[in-house]
Amino acid sequence: MLELGFVRENLSLVRQKLQERGAPDLLEDFETLDHERRKSLVEAENRKARRNKVSDEIASLKKQKQDASTLIAEMKQLGAEIARFDEEAKAQDEKLREILARIPNMLHESVPVGTSAADNQEVRRWGEPCKFDFEPKPHWDLGPDLGILDFDRAAKITGARFAIYSGLGAKLERALANFMLDLHTQQHGYTEIFPPFIVNSATLYGTGQLPKFAEDLFKLEGTDYWLIPTAEVPVTNLYRDETLDAERFPLKYCAWTACFRSEAGSYGKDTRGLIRQHQFQKVELVKFALPEQSYDELESMTRDAGEVLERLGLPYRVVALSTGDMGFSSAKTYDLEVWLPSSNGYREISSCSNCEAFQARRANIRVRRGKGKAEFVHTLNGSGVAVGRTWLAILENYQQADGSVVIPEALRPYMNGDTCITPIAR
């Protein structure tokens, strides 16, 4: 969320930034509403000042056992007026907050200007896409052929966009999660968190999923509970409504969780395979940084995520998202895209964002240095990385002519020494 005062003082800048994102102008009524709210506020507060004063007078009259009925009659009248102006101010305040809550973050000046993902800028590449001397299979054929992935039974048990991993497939999923967690906790200094997969509305509001994106989420009927779309939500909200000590900064956390997304509005997209599921696993990185640290921390977080793919020998590239492709809460985002033979191209496997103070303002997460005044922290989050997509990237990139899949070296300790997945009888 942006600060009310900031929007008031930078109205044209905010509008320009909205335009760069391709977002609609949400600020048409802002100025009048803001003005009227303050007018009602002053009217109410002047009367409250009077009320406070007269209340003291009434108290002292009563103490001296004198009659206060004239004053009390005046106060009755005043009370009604106060209630009216309070109500007015509250309604205007709510409208204003509603507007503010739906305004996306201001974009960092380094974000490439564009209208869609096509304008994203490649920053760097790692690795060479492998050349096959046979026709490579997509993972949605490879997995079922190997007997480690089953879409049909998942559809029976639940529905479309779910999958069942079995045997070495299930083990590979687990191995990947452990490999990633170990890398980040042991080599990169992140503290592991295992949070709830279910959160309340206030938490989702804090990271920016609510109020605007409710339709992307699964809600538990009859409750205020929602399934998390990413571990960013519970982990960033760890410190909601808290003031932290600057000494320990930056704070770095990683978490493995299942993620749940309704994928409303993506009908027909990526309907085959594991790319777009309602439930998937992800190792998430979250940082709380001082404002002057946050862009360096974004770079190192992006490298930390990239190292996962490098150790697994998966070719990838890093792109800076353009203004037209940016998420709601982010000021700057790098996507990591892994090479997928089935797409003959790069597909998103991680997204690393600096949200600056946008989430911290919503979630009221502050930091105090020394005796200074508390200020809002900068929050960052990035996938480190999406486990399900890594799973399919390994299948596709490490497939052999005979239909088997070689396990990357770095993963073998996590697979009890298994070096290869070969077709099994079902």
Place this chain on the structure above:
RNA sequence: GGAGGGAUGGGUGAGUGGUUGAAACCGGCGGUCUUGAAAACCGUUAGCCCCACAAGGGCUCGGGGGUUCGAAUCCCUCUCCCUCCGCCA
């Protein structure tokens, strides 16, 4: 699921409907004393909003609503925590 008890400033914890935005203690900060430190003593120590040159004003005692001229205090409701019972991985 049932029955009780709680929620007050950075912490512990008082608080009879009317100078209680809030005692006291601890902690923090500043000072006196001291070569320095400790101890002792003195002082100080919430946030947000409106207006703004300044002065000033308003709100906040878990959240929301109500009663009242006036609510930390009375009523309703929600959330969370604790104890006991039931159920349970």
